Amino acid sequence: MTDASPAAPAAASVVVAGVHVDAFTEQTIVERVLRMASTEGVDVAVGVNAHVCNIARRDPRFRTLLDQSITYADGQSVVWGANILGGAIPERLATTDIAEPILRAAAAADLPVYFFGAADGIAEQAAARLREKIPGLRLKTQHGYVGADELPAVFDDIATHGTRILFVGMGDPAQRFWVDDHLDRLPPAVLTCGGLFDWLSGSNRRAPEWMIRGGLEWLWRLMIEPRRLAKRYLLGNPSFVAAVAMQKLRGSGA
Template identity: 50%
Template sequence: MSEADVAAPRTIVVGVPVDRMRQDQIVETVMTWTNAPHTRVAVGVNAAVCNLAATDRVFHKNLLEADLSYADGRSVVWAARLLGGEVPERVATTDLIHPLASVSALEGKKIFLYGGRPGVAERAAARLRDAQPDLLIEARDGYIPSDQMDKLIADINGSGAHILFVGLGDPLQQDWVARHRDLLSVPVILTCGGLFDWVSGDNKRAPSWMISSGLEWLWRLMIEPKRLGSRYLLGNPTFLYRLSKQVVSLRRGSAQ
């Protein structure tokens, strides 16, 4: 990532870079990229992403190759500030997609959604279009057989999309981007996990007070306890342990 791409400095949180950017700065950066000739990648970073990167070298390498890494987790914002990096705010991808869709509609840019269970991405696209009637958008679910992947790539390229959201979950979505980035003509790719479940309305978002208090993770745990139990109940303490090791290491280094 060059300084021309993202002007804000970065903070390394448990081995993962986090750009110190507000939501409006990210929107401006992404929309600028839609006019560029090369494909750029943006990823959201939360505690689960940091934990996975600490144990999966390929995933970590793929993260380092992203052009923009924003704080999609309140714990990452707190961690970055503790480490001396002034990350201004959490930028949830569930929030980010709406201003991107709004500006895309105004500028005639097209969005492509790929991932999720059958029908979910299509419902998400329909809701985004309801909010922005001029929005150009297409969607495909994530259940594409490997022998039809070439056709999917051709469909994405043929759609003329400017922004591609890939919602396959980590580490699959990062691996998919790494494998196909050079084959895609879309200028911007954002990995987005289970975003389409929330945008479609299949999952109800947490109350505003929980979001503002940094407790959205608890709401998600309540909705999907079996799938997210280990991620939060074991993952959060693991993240804090790794963060504490980083803080101690930095303090020892500064004391020498």
């Protein structure tokens, strides 16, 4: 297995509920991913939200892997938490929002991209829409429902494509574990992206803009998938708030 190259910190970093979050803007995270794609070794970028923080508190391996990753604030709650703790995270960077700027920059730099994950047809549907919007985008896909015996062919396809940026959409913590287990077969820039392909394909509809601006996109997602997400949000959000409050009381902020 190839060790991931050290995740050098961004301009600043804040520890939120036990997880370090790098202080990126949209422009600087795009620039960072392109630098990742142009280097040797493997760097992994992970979007951090309340759910990720909650998992990290329960799972030592996941927390260790986050410590080795480049991170950004995927959830508005993380931005708010950082501010409460005296840190400075400039903005929420939902993976759904930063994916297209990253892909446009990759196309401009002629860097091949690969989508791996989601159900059969979803990633390709997302890719088809993106190829129409972004001239010159070199993007291949593979759904995530493959057995262990099929993975070598997937890795060969990633390599043959000349992939420099790989998006892995499996959900946390599975996607970060998968990346760690296969580092020696992966391209230099890897982004874990959860359900990104469902949103980019149009299978799921984004929340109204007023909900996104107000930090209520979680509520929209709960309304769309109440059975799957009820525990994550109705129990997980209060757990995250309690962890931030405890951290604030202990005085261990930025």
